[in-house]
Amino acid sequence: MFGTRRTTIFFATDIHGSERCFMKFINSAKFYGANVLILGGDITGKALIPIVRDGHNSRYRATFLGERMTLESEEAIAAFERQVRHAGAYPFRTTVEELAALESDRTLVDRLFTRLMVESVQRWCELAEERLRGSGVRCFIDAGNDDEPEIVEVLKQASYVEMPEGQVVLIDDEHEMVSAGFANLTPWHAPRDIPDEELGRLIESMACQLQHPERAIFNVHVPPYGSGLDTAPQLDEQLKPVVVGGEIATGPVGSKAVRTMIERFQPLVSLHGHVHESRAVSKIGRTTCINPGSEYGDGHLRAALVTLKGPKLLSYQLITG
Numbered sequence: 001m002f003g004t005r006r007t008t009i010f011f012a013t014d015i016h017g018s019e020r021c022f023m024k025f026i027n028s029a030k031f032y033g034a035n036v037l038i039l040g041g042d043i044t045g046k047a048l049i050p051i052v053r054d055g056h057n058s059r060y061r062a063t064f065l066g067e068r069m070t071l072e073s074e075e076a077i078a079a080f081e082r083q084v085r086h087a088g089a090y091p092f093r094t095t096v097e098e099l100a101a102l103e104s105d106r107t108l109v110d111r112l113f114t115r116l117m118v119e120s121v122q123r124w125c126e127l128a129e130e131r132l133r134g135s136g137v138r139c140f141i142d143a144g145n146d147d148e149p150e151i152v153e154v155l156k157q158a159s160y161v162e163m164p165e166g167q168v169v170l171i172d173d174e175h176e177m178v179s180a181g182f183a184n185l186t187p188w189h190a191p192r193d194i195p196d197e198e199l200g201r202l203i204e205s206m207a208c209q210l211q212h213p214e215r216a217i218f219n220v221h222v223p224p225y226g227s228g229l230d231t232a233p234q235l236d237e238q239l240k241p242v243v244v245g246g247e248i249a250t251g252p253v254g255s256k257a258v259r260t261m262i263e264r265f266q267p268l269v270s271l272h273g274h275v276h277e278s279r280a281v282s283k284i285g286r287t288t289c290i291n292p293g294s295e296y297g298d299g300h301l302r303a304a305l306v307t308l309k310g311p312k313l314l315s316y317q318l319i320t321g
Contacts, residue, residue, distance in 0.1 A: 006314065007172045010034035012303040013221070013273030014144065014294035017045020017088035017117075022124050024301040024321050029137040031321075032305055036171050037137060040273045041144025041181040041221040042294075043124075044117045044151055047089040048109070050099055051077060060093065088296055090116040114150055121154045129160035138171060140164045144221045144274070145183035145192040164219065166202070168209045175308055176216045178206040178267070183222040183274055184255040187239055200257025207265045214286075215311050218270035223254040224262055228282045229291035230254030232275050262287050268313055269306060279318065292318055 010028045015021040022043075029037055051062045051071065060071040064084060071077045077093070084091040092112065094102075102108050128139050140162045143152045155163035162169070164179040171177050180203055184196040194202075203220065210216050223229035234242040234249040242249045253275060262270055262284045270284075272291045279293025279302060292304040301321045307314040 005172065005309070007036060007175060007308045008032070008034045009036045009038060009171075009217075009271075009306040009308070010303055011038045011040060011219075011271045011290070011306060012292060012301055013040030013271075014042040014276055015039070015088070015296045015301070016042055016146070016294070017090065017120065018086060018296040018299065019082075019088075019120075019124075020086035020299040021088075021296050021301045023127070025303075026128055026131050026139075028301075028303065028321065029132060029135065032319075034305065035137055037132075037139045038219055038271065039139075039141040040219055040271060041142045042146045042273065043121065043141065043143065044147050045088045045090055045120070046146075048113060048116070049084045049089045049091045050102075051080065051091055051093045052099055053093070053095050055096075062091075064089075085120070086299060090120065092116060114148060117148065118150055118154055121151055125154070125158040125161045129158075133160055138162065140169070140171070140177075140179070140219070142179050142181040142219065142221070143192065144181045145186065145190040147181070148191050166206070168206055171217065174212070174215060174310065175268075176210050176212065177219055178203060178210070178216060179219040180206075181221045184257070186253075187235055196255055196257045199255055200261060203258065203261045207261060207267075210265065213265045213267055215308075216265070216267040218262065218265075218267045218287075220258055220270060220272055222258055222274045223272035223278070223291050224259035224270070224284060224289060225254040225256040226252045227254060227259065227284060227289055228280045229272055229278050229289055230275050231278045231280075259284065262289065268308065268311070269316075271304065271306075281316065281318070288313055288316065290316060290318075295320070 051060045081091040169177045232253045270289045276294035290304045292302045305317045
């Protein structure tokens with residue numbers, strides 16, 4: 001017997017380290033009246049920004065977004081660090097000597113990158129708990145294909161944030177959720193790219209446990225193939241866009257296995273990301289498939305607000321905050 005309670009989901013994805021977008025994500029529960037928050041993967045950044053001490057002086061120098069600057073006070077440095085984190089990169093203070101060592105040893109860079117990513121996600125989990133504990137809001141955060149395995153462990157160990165991947169989770173009294181942050185193989189060989197057949201088996205292993213697939217939510221990072229949620233520029237062997245007739249050629253890049261699983265199990269809603277430029281909603285059978293897209297670099301949080309009641313999708317809305 002179905003209940004009468006409405007569940008409102010705020011779904012965002014692909015914020016790639018942007019602390020500004022993450023804070024908007026956490027604050028969205030109160031602003032939009034959502035009782036379930038879902039961050040669908042690719043949560044970590046892609047760039048390190050050194051803040052280099054100027055010799056024995058107290059001044060530091062840094063370059064960000066093509067602009068060179070001199071930072072002469074702790075307040076100026078802290079403000080710059082916030083600016084960098086808001087844009088999705090990782091600032092770190094260093095010396096000329098340490099920077100030279102990093103530039104000559106890729107292993108040191110990888111270690112630093114991992115440490116800063118882990119520290120950032122740990123801080124985000126603590127912020128989520130600080131802002132949401134006692135509110136009744138559940139907060140699910142998954143890793144995407146671009147996220148390192150260490151991030152998965154951080155999310156699993158969080159005390160408030162829930163890492164849903166690999167299991168069937170009840171988000172309320174009657175709606176189950178299946179989550180997978182992996183992607184089919186991409187040209188960039190991301191840390192959590194896997195063969196499409198393996199992705200299909202992973203989703204199938206969870207979906208077969210659903211009690212009521214018709215009321216379920218698929219939270220799957222990569223969108224279904226040919227759905228209109230997976231349209232991206234076509235690339236050549238050098239990973240450059242293919243130009244045809246003076247225009248960049250586009251085509252589907254999603255997962256055929258994900259599409260097959262949606263067609264087979266027909267969940268109520270499927271939530272996706274991965275392809276930033278393919279913000280869209282489409283139907284596969286009775287399933288409403290949503291990709292809110294991503295514009296994290298400008299600090300804009302693209303998201304979907306989805307309201308469910310029993311077996312019905314009452315409403316959905318693509319929003320930008």
